[in-house]
Amino acid sequence: MWARRAFRAPHHSASAAALIGGGSPPRPGEITLAQHGVLFLDELPEFQRLSLEALREPLETGRVHISRSAHQAEFPARFQLVAAMNPCPCGHLGNPHKPCQCSPDQVRRYQNRLSGPLLDRIDLTVEVPVLPPETLTGSADGETSAVVAARVARARQRAVDRQGCANGLLSAGQVDEHLRLEDEALALLHRVSARLSWSGRSFHRVLRIARTIADLAGSDTIAPIHVSEAIQWRRALPGREA
Amino acid sequence: MRTLAEFLEGGFSNIHLIASQIYLLFSEGARFDLPIALGLLAASGQIDTDLLAHLECAGELGLSGELRPVKGALAMALALRAAKLQRELILPRGCTEEAALVQGLVVREAAHLIDLVHALQPRSDQPLPRIQRDPPPTCDTTLDLRDIKGQSGPKRALEIAATGGLSLLLVGPPGTGKSMLAQRLPGLLPPCPRQRRWNPPRCSARMGSSGRRCGHDGPSARRITAPRRRP
Numbered sequence: 001m002w003a004r005r006a007f008r009a010p011h012h013s014a015s016a017a018a019l020i021g022g023g024s025p026p027r028p029g030e031i032t033l034a035q036h037g038v039l040f041l042d043e044l045p046e047f048q049r050l051s052l053e054a055l056r057e058p059l060e061t062g063r064v065h066i067s068r069s070a071h072q073a074e075f076p077a078r079f080q081l082v083a084a085m086n087p088c089p090c091g092h093l094g095n096p097h098k099p100c101q102c103s104p105d106q107v108r109r110y111q112n113r114l115s116g117p118l119l120d121r122i123d124l125t126v127e128v129p130v131l132p133p134e135t136l137t138g139s140a141d142g143e144t145s146a147v148v149a150a151r152v153a154r155a156r157q158r159a160v161d162r163q164g165c166a167n168g169l170l171s172a173g174q175v176d177e178h179l180r181l182e183d184e185a186l187a188l189l190h191r192v193s194a195r196l197s198w199s200g201r202s203f204h205r206v207l208r209i210a211r212t213i214a215d216l217a218g219s220d221t222i223a224p225i226h227v228s229e230a231i232q233w234r235r236a237l238p239g240r241e242a
Numbered sequence: 243m244r245t246l247a248e249f250l251e252g253g254f255s256n257i258h259l260i261a262s263q264i265y266l267l268f269s270e271g272a273r274f275d276l277p278i279a280l281g282l283l284a285a286s287g288q289i290d291t292d293l294l295a296h297l298e299c300a301g302e303l304g305l306s307g308e309l310r311p312v313k314g315a316l317a318m319a320l321a322l323r324a325a326k327l328q329r330e331l332i333l334p335r336g337c338t339e340e341a342a343l344v345q346g347l348v349v350r351e352a353a354h355l356i357d358l359v360h361a362l363q364p365r366s367d368q369p370l371p372r373i374q375r376d377p378p379p380t381c382d383t384t385l386d387l388r389d390i391k392g393q394s395g396p397k398r399a400l401e402i403a404a405t406g407g408l409s410l411l412l413v414g415p416p417g418t419g420k421s422m423l424a425q426r427l428p429g430l431l432p433p434c435p436r437q438r439r440w441n442p443p444r445c446s447a448r449m450g451s452s453g454r455r456c457g458h459d460g461p462s463a464r465r466i467t468a469p470r471r472r473p
Binding site (some may be wrong): 081 | 288346384385387388389391392393395396397399401402403404405406407408409410411412413414415416418419420421422423424425426427428429430431432433434
């Protein structure tokens with residue numbers, strides 16, 4: 001029954017207290033209700049600034065502290081975040097089929113609603129482009145969820161057998177311990193890290209992604225090809241400097 | 243409390259009177275109404291104290307003695323099972339369903355304080371009904387990754403995120419399928435490990451959404467809640 005994971009999708013008008021937890025006495029919020037499940041935040045820049053910044057602690061530690069004058073509380077908040085957003089106010093920045101109507105300043109102000117530290121804590125960023133009409137009207141020929149889920153389960157089990165948990169739950173120190181990074185892969189990482197001026201947090205997040213890609217490929221070690229792909233998933237927002 | 247005791251010493255055994263007094267005295271922590279009432283009845287000799295020893299209970303008392311559901315029934319049931327006390331759990335109608343989901347526990351339902359008092363009389367022929375619920379079958383999600391055409395890149399990102407339990411940000415113009423992709427992530431995840439299954443429902447039950455969760459679609463249907471849609 002509740003073997004299925006929770007999927008919480010609060011609207012962006014939800015208060016910070018509803019999202020993070022709050023009230024007096026403090027009560028758990030959406031992030032706690034999504035424990036071991038998925039928290040989907042659609043229209044991410046539309047959420048209150050306070051709420052977004054308050055996500056930083058649980059995204060890093062899996063727990064949230066709530067302080068009120070009369071009460072303190074600590075709730076678990078080990079959720080998997082999925083967020084969606086338009087790249088700019090009109091939504092069409094980078095769209096080859098429709099020009100963007102926004103000035104560079106408008107784009108910058110919109111994207112700045114998401115602070116650097118918050119974006120730094122999101123593992124993968126992926127662009128979802130507009131598809132040509134012939135793809136949309138064609139028949140569905142992709143893999144089913146069941147097929148993909150089977151692959152996911154096998155790869156996840158490899159990680160659990162190796163280190164007792166999924167890769168996303170590894171702390172920075174634990175990542176180093178369980179990596180099995182090939183020398184060339186490490187050299188590649190150092191080169192890219194220097195060129196893009198990655199923070200230590202970014203470096204470890206790329207390692208987690210590379211380790212996951214290697215698990216999906218059935219590889220015991222992390223090869224340069226896994227690192228190359230992992231780096232692709234840590235891109236900046238369209239129109240924003242890396 | 244002193245007033246109540248005096249009532250009882252004066253020989254007032256009227257259930258409604260006791261209930262109304264408790265209601266007025268204890269407006270906070272309403273779930274303790276029922277245990278307090280039972281304690282008072284036992285102290286005044288109207289029910290056998292020994293029979294109380296093998297049960298746990300919670301419930302809010304209305305003015306006329308009717309029992310009202312309380313929040314946190316699921317959490318209570320889980321705690322009782324973990325404590326291995328071999329006691330039955332008595333709860334008001336309206337919150338027994340979620341407590342009954344906990345296997346290995348006897349959960350009984352009482353609609354009125356008088357029902358419970360009758361059930362607790364020696365050689366009673368009116369036991370409280372036991373509420374049992376089998377774990378509902380896991381239902382298959384109707385959302386499939388195949389519903390989304392193309393988008394091999396985002397689908398790959400979704401697969402990586404699902405495998406590692408990693409966070410994901412989808413960026414793109416309106417209508418490209420970002421929400422559809424996100425909604426299909428749970429279908430890619432393996433079932434929650436057994437020892438972690440109870441945490442989110444326990445939090446929900448404590449917060450009082452238990453009534454909603456035990457509605458007809460039940461906890462086994464993974465709902466996507468979006469309370470307000472943008473116009």
